Amino acid sequence: MKKIKALFGILITAALVYALNTKIESIPPLGKFLSPFVGFWQNAESSNPKKVVNFNIKGLKEEVTILLDDNMVPHIFAKNKHDLYLAQGYITAYHRLWQMDFQTRYASGRLSEVVGKQALELDRYQRRIGLGYGAEKAIEAMLEDPQMKEVVEAYSAGINAYIQQLSPKNYPIEFKILNYSPEEWKPINSALLLKLMTLDLAGANDDLQMTNILKKFGPDITRDLFPNYPYKEDPIIPPGTIWEFNPLPVPAVPEEFIGNPLSAFYQKEKIEGIGSNNWAVSGTKTASGFPILSNDPHLGLTLPSIWYQVQLHGPDVNVYGVSLPGAPSVIIGMNNDAAWGVTNVGSDVLDWYQVKFKDAKKEEYWWDEKWNPITKRVETIKTREGKTVTDTVLYTHHGPIVYLDGQKPFTENTPIGYAMRWIAHEKSNELKTFYLLNRAQNYTDYRNAISHYHSPAQNFIYADSKNDIGISPNGKFPLKWQEQGKFLLDGSKKSHDWQSWIPFEHNPTVKNPARGFVSSANQFSTDLSYPYYLGFEFAPTDRGIRINNLLSTSNKTTADSMQHMQMDSYAMIAEWILPTLIDSVNVELLNDAQKTAFDKVKNWNKFYTADEIGASIFDVWRIKLSRAIFQDEFVETGTMMRYPSRDRTTHMILNEPNSPWYDNNKTPQIETLKDLINLSFKQTVDSLTKLKGDFGDEWQWWKVRNTHVPHLARIPGFGTKTLKTDGAKSTINALGSTNGPSWRVVVELGSDLKAKGLYPGGQSGNPGSPWYDNMVDAWTKGELYELLFLKEADANHPRIIQNLTLKTK
Amino acid sequence: MLFILILVVAFILQIFTPWWVSAIVPIVFCYYFSHPKRDSSRRAFWSGFAGIGAGWLLYSLYIHFTTDAILTGKVAEMIQLPSIWILIAATGLIGAVVGGIAGITGFWIKKAM
Numbered sequence: 001m002k003k004i005k006a007l008f009g010i011l012i013t014a015a016l017v018y019a020l021n022t023k024i025e026s027i028p029p030l031g032k033f034l035s036p037f038v039g040f041w042q043n044a045e046s047s048n049p050k051k052v053v054n055f056n057i058k059g060l061k062e063e064v065t066i067l068l069d070d071n072m073v074p075h076i077f078a079k080n081k082h083d084l085y086l087a088q089g090y091i092t093a094y095h096r097l098w099q100m101d102f103q104t105r106y107a108s109g110r111l112s113e114v115v116g117k118q119a120l121e122l123d124r125y126q127r128r129i130g131l132g133y134g135a136e137k138a139i140e141a142m143l144e145d146p147q148m149k150e151v152v153e154a155y156s157a158g159i160n161a162y163i164q165q166l167s168p169k170n171y172p173i174e175f176k177i178l179n180y181s182p183e184e185w186k187p188i189n190s191a192l193l194l195k196l197m198t199l200d201l202a203g204a205n206d207d208l209q210m211t212n213i214l215k216k217f218g219p220d221i222t223r224d225l226f227p228n229y230p231y232k233e234d235p236i237i238p239p240g241t242i243w244e245f246n247p248l249p250v251p252a253v254p255e256e257f258i259g260n261p262l263s264a265f266y267q268k269e270k271i272e273g274i275g276s277n278n279w280a281v282s283g284t285k286t287a288s289g290f291p292i293l294s295n296d297p298h299l300g301l302t303l304p305s306i307w308y309q310v311q312l313h314g315p316d317v318n319v320y321g322v323s324l325p326g327a328p329s330v331i332i333g334m335n336n337d338a339a340w341g342v343t344n345v346g347s348d349v350l351d352w353y354q355v356k357f358k359d360a361k362k363e364e365y366w367w368d369e370k371w372n373p374i375t376k377r378v379e380t381i382k383t384r385e386g387k388t389v390t391d392t393v394l395y396t397h398h399g400p401i402v403y404l405d406g407q408k409p410f411t412e413n414t415p416i417g418y419a420m421r422w423i424a425h426e427k428s429n430e431l432k433t434f435y436l437l438n439r440a441q442n443y444t445d446y447r448n449a450i451s452h453y454h455s456p457a458q459n460f461i462y463a464d465s466k467n468d469i470g471i472s473p474n475g476k477f478p479l480k481w482q483e484q485g486k487f488l489l490d491g492s493k494k495s496h497d498w499q500s501w502i503p504f505e506h507n508p509t510v511k512n513p514a515r516g517f518v519s520s521a522n523q524f525s526t527d528l529s530y531p532y533y534l535g536f537e538f539a540p541t542d543r544g545i546r547i548n549n550l551l552s553t554s555n556k557t558t559a560d561s562m563q564h565m566q567m568d569s570y571a572m573i574a575e576w577i578l579p580t581l582i583d584s585v586n587v588e589l590l591n592d593a594q595k596t597a598f599d600k601v602k603n604w605n606k607f608y609t610a611d612e613i614g615a616s617i618f619d620v621w622r623i624k625l626s627r628a629i630f631q632d633e634f635v636e637t638g639t640m641m642r643y644p645s646r647d648r649t650t651h652m653i654l655n656e657p658n659s660p661w662y663d664n665n666k667t668p669q670i671e672t673l674k675d676l677i678n679l680s681f682k683q684t685v686d687s688l689t690k691l692k693g694d695f696g697d698e699w700q701w702w703k704v705r706n707t708h709v710p711h712l713a714r715i716p717g718f719g720t721k722t723l724k725t726d727g728a729k730s731t732i733n734a735l736g737s738t739n740g741p742s743w744r745v746v747v748e749l750g751s752d753l754k755a756k757g758l759y760p761g762g763q764s765g766n767p768g769s770p771w772y773d774n775m776v777d778a779w780t781k782g783e784l785y786e787l788l789f790l791k792e793a794d795a796n797h798p799r800i801i802q803n804l805t806l807k808t809k
Numbered sequence: 810m811l812f813i814l815i816l817v818v819a820f821i822l823q824i825f826t827p828w829w830v831s832a833i834v835p836i837v838f839c840y841y842f843s844h845p846k847r848d849s850s851r852r853a854f855w856s857g858f859a860g861i862g863a864g865w866l867l868y869s870l871y872i873h874f875t876t877d878a879i880l881t882g883k884v885a886e887m888i889q890l891p892s893i894w895i896l897i898a899a900t901g902l903i904g905a906v907v908g909g910i911a912g913i914t915g916f917w918i919k920k921a922m
Binding site: 002003005006008009010012013016017020021027028030031032034035036037038039040041042043044045046047168173177715716717718767768769770 | 823824827828829831832836865868869871872873875876877879880881882883884885886887888889899900903904906907910911913914917918920921
């Protein structure tokens, strides 16, 4: 009896320990997680870090000094190139290890290993679009380049040196929540991360929707509603700029082809808000006589942030800026002589080819008048539950056939039975561009650096202390026939292939234009004089026009006025259409609640300021109106289509009062534009009332827009609350609910270079650190922090709070 | 006192070892320092309970206050607890339950031998 009791006790204790050591569903292993000795408590950091810390690092050649400033930015001082990038890898992992692990898993389709089978379809999708395939090609290119090989390998070694000295109680908290361990970092992870940027910035497309529209409405209506150039535009390269090259012949347009995709029946509108602004003002227009450069890339906002600030100081370089955790060097930054920045180019670099198989075996496909072999790539996905799933992806010479007939696509706009031709599958060495930009001393260096760049295409803006400014919409662009890839393409015809590339020298660029500034906001790169087709639709021009309006009327510009401009929330779209909307409302037919709302929007000053109620009403109204115009024909049809652009809709509202599209074909009577404006206004009031209660403070714009910064893995409690700040997707301060300016920087060039900047997050990825989200409040208010750009390793600088020494082992 | 012994030894050991050493220590100590006839299972349970629980409670409170409560609120929200004090209490309680059950097990083993 006593023995049974003892045995029973042992079993109960063992079962209890086992249960508390195991992750059950989404609950972390409670014993391990709550233990103050090894659990989450160990991740809580004090706001007074130790002044001096030493680490012994294997593989380091000489001693490296890392000074951390009061914003937790590392300033790395190394005596050779190898050590410099090793230290960058080390310190980035020190602050952001989990983020790097998670992003790599996300990119390579390995999330199921740590979160379980719920991520299986996502993993499968990432693999089917060939992100890993592209990364394998990219790392090959990097390792063939001896310079980049040294950089990438040293960076990896630094990350691994950090991982090796970590004990489980010091793992970042997310590892503890999900109950897994960090794994060795491989150079290909850096390539995966860069391909992930291409997915983010050049992975959207609507070829399937456009083909459905073409099929339903025919070419005339399609061209009318989806023109190849907007009505209103102020392109990046100032109109009138001379192209200094002899254009190559453009491939002939083949006979019309209308694809026959099978697809799901959903409708998604094109998302606005992933974009960016940059501008550089020449010394002739600034108070200092030297250029000022400004950049604010708009991306998905997360904690930890996508950016990590760093200063790299080595024998041939001294550069400060933001890096991407997982990739060596600085991506947007400045050195002693020059500064540069980027915004996205919305060129069409992703196309779909309809595949004709020989037979059900799917081993050969018809192309160029003959049967060609399909290549197979087997993807093996492991899940946390211990299952192994294999997935065979078929490739034509275009690229992967993402989904075959009978397979259910993960995203609705993926056409089934089509091969994907995508720039991300090209062999490329983008890091080289950043490595060289970090060291650029003049305009020639800048142009040489960006000549190595493929994707995602960026508007590279540049300014230096010799008073040169310039901008280059740049990347590897396929040389297309007019409208090639606007619709699904025929994968059996050679004439439908991407046949060659636009040479780098033919990419649009401008240096020191007469107007005294260069700028970009994701709009069209050029006017119609440019000889090549880059795509039929770029981001709406609103931000671009506003920036150029402000810059062309400004003189004696200062860093403060640039900072102020980054926060501008003026709505061009309201300037264009609000008067027409207001004039069309039958005021006498409004009830009291509608009347109150109408007066508010009528008197609105057209700025999306945080507490403006007029902004909320206008924003909802504008969207409801365009739905009222097109919903009957483009949504309620059972076929996946899309709306015409905002530019086209605006043009229609202002200039086509009798357009047949206003009529709702679901009703017996004929609707006019005026009817729709009145109807959509009433819907707006109803909708806001339903969402936010009766007219009042809850209708304020910031509460309707609901901007917040969530945790990268959406862990509750680790994100921010709703942020009270100005701006909207279409304004310079381009804010959506979870995207917006992910970094704001203003650089004043000159002999004494100065810069200020911040991002909505913090340098540390640890939710238990005071530097996890310390910049969020200042970002919300539009403040910028002065960036500490050290000339030498000055450990006594008043802003330095911690001195880390990496010693050889 | 058995409780003090468990508290001190388990506290020191937990700094270097996996968390489940907080089950091993009460088993071992309640085995060695109990008399199968004179002592009670209740004594073993409460010594383990308080010895481990107090360690967890005090250390988590120490971290909570020295780090300006920076993480407690976030984690409480993550696991959907209404207050940080419940999280701190839960921390102490989980340690205590492990310690208590391990303690009584140690005593039962002693009685069986």
